Amino acid sequence: MSPDCSVELARTSVTLPRSALRVAVGLFLFVQAVYLLAATCHVRGQDQEYYYRIARSIAREHTFAIEPLGFQNKELAGARGRDGLFYAHYAPGLPIALVPLVLAGDRMKELMSGFAANYFWFHKSEGDIGPRVVASYFNILISAITVGLLTLLVVQLGYPVSAAFFTGLSLAVSTFAWGQARIVFVEPLQGLLL
16 A cells, blocks of 8 residues: 555545434443343353353452362363463453453442342352352443444445444344343454454
8 A cells, every 4th residue: 555545544534424323322222221131140151150260360369260160070171280270271351351340249249248149150159249240241231332333334334324223233133142142251242343
């Protein structure tokens, strides 16, 4: 690319119609509300548990080492390091993104005290309820942001606002986005970053 082209590209600015911004924000709020109504407040399954445990360990102990899940005296999905501590075989991106939610959940212990009687998980710890509940909502926000940004992208590509609305709403309710928003998996964050 010649220097003249790059200067010309830098001068080009994209302005979105106000209606597109309103539709994107409206879809973001609508999707977030619907997903919140369908939320489970739980961290379930081996993958979710490991993502949560890594985030909790980073937030509280400043390490990636965690307590392993075990089944029939076998440690699952990880290995012991040279230091003798257990490390899960999961990428650190999602746990690092969850750290602020774990810290926020730690500050909500009093609010969650009444919730403890109805909350069930296999590895009980009263101090863990707040961070687990708050972390379980992470992908709701991420998925709603993705819907809003996709709506803006469709308008920016030259399609009408109605097509952008349909595309964003289709992503929200007709794909795996809704199911993935209810669990602590990495796919919604990957989709947003794409």
